[in-house]
Amino acid sequence: MIRVSIIGSGNVAQHLIVAFSKTTDIELVQVFARKDAAVAHLINPDKIYTNFNDIIAADLFIIAITDDAITEVSAAIPFSNELVVHTSGSVSIAAIDNKNRQGVFYPLQTFSKSKEVDFKTIPICIETKNEKDFQILEKVAKSISNTVYKINSEQRKALHIAAVFVCNFVNHLYQIGNNICIENDLPFDILKPLIQETANKILTLSPNQAQTGPAKRKDTQTINAHLSFLSDENQKEIYKMLTKSIIDNGKKL
Numbered sequence: 001m002i003r004v005s006i007i008g009s010g011n012v013a014q015h016l017i018v019a020f021s022k023t024t025d026i027e028l029v030q031v032f033a034r035k036d037a038a039v040a041h042l043i044n045p046d047k048i049y050t051n052f053n054d055i056i057a058a059d060l061f062i063i064a065i066t067d068d069a070i071t072e073v074s075a076a077i078p079f080s081n082e083l084v085v086h087t088s089g090s091v092s093i094a095a096i097d098n099k100n101r102q103g104v105f106y107p108l109q110t111f112s113k114s115k116e117v118d119f120k121t122i123p124i125c126i127e128t129k130n131e132k133d134f135q136i137l138e139k140v141a142k143s144i145s146n147t148v149y150k151i152n153s154e155q156r157k158a159l160h161i162a163a164v165f166v167c168n169f170v171n172h173l174y175q176i177g178n179n180i181c182i183e184n185d186l187p188f189d190i191l192k193p194l195i196q197e198t199a200n201k202i203l204t205l206s207p208n209q210a211q212t213g214p215a216k217r218k219d220t221q222t223i224n225a226h227l228s229f230l231s232d233e234n235q236k237e238i239y240k241m242l243t244k245s246i247i248d249n250g251k252k253l
Helices: 011-021 066-074 130-146 153-183 188-201 220-230 233-252
Strands: 002-007 026-032 060-061 083-086 102-107 124-128 148-150
Touching: 002 011, 002 130, 011 102, 011 130, 026 130, 060 066, 060 130, 066 083, 066 148, 083 130, 102 130, 102 148, 102 153, 124 130, 130 148, 153 188, 153 233, 220 233
Parallel strands: 002 026, 002 060, 060 083, 083 102, 124 148
Antiparallel strands: 102 124
């Protein structure tokens, strides 16, 4: 059994706590939280520590915190030559203090504390400096997920950027759509079947094959009508930019 310690109490940390609690291959020995109440509902309070002086030995330390704190926190771990990884999609493996063995354990998913996820469906991207550590991370990853990828730091950076486009930016477009509905006394629920079908299509079609709409058709009459309707300048600029991108993409194919 692999002994794991999690450093962090945010979205990713909390979902990892839940995922590890469901497998018999991993023993979650400790969770570091600046405020123990943040994770007290997920793990035995005896396993929560708020001071690095109370940290105990483990086979793997997973740092699940904000990107800009990884270097400082990894340096504060009072051990050396232990396997220490972070969960960031955009930070290099080198951010881990080199007194310990460095690695990355990146679950590619959007996490919210209030929304349960099935970790078995989440791809986990792992990176290490040597094969022995890779085998440890791979075993840990496979204990909670059905999909594990070996991806280096540069590939992971590209993947994270792609994820921002397909997740964060798309969600912001949902927000714009929601605002337009509210302004015109329409329920956002009307759009949900369309959102679901759009997501479903991409599972079997390429993005280019799935693309529809006035920009794809080069329907300038509808495009101009939409632009005339929009009064919010920010929404109008986003509409223009995305329309141009869709048209330009069609020219390249």
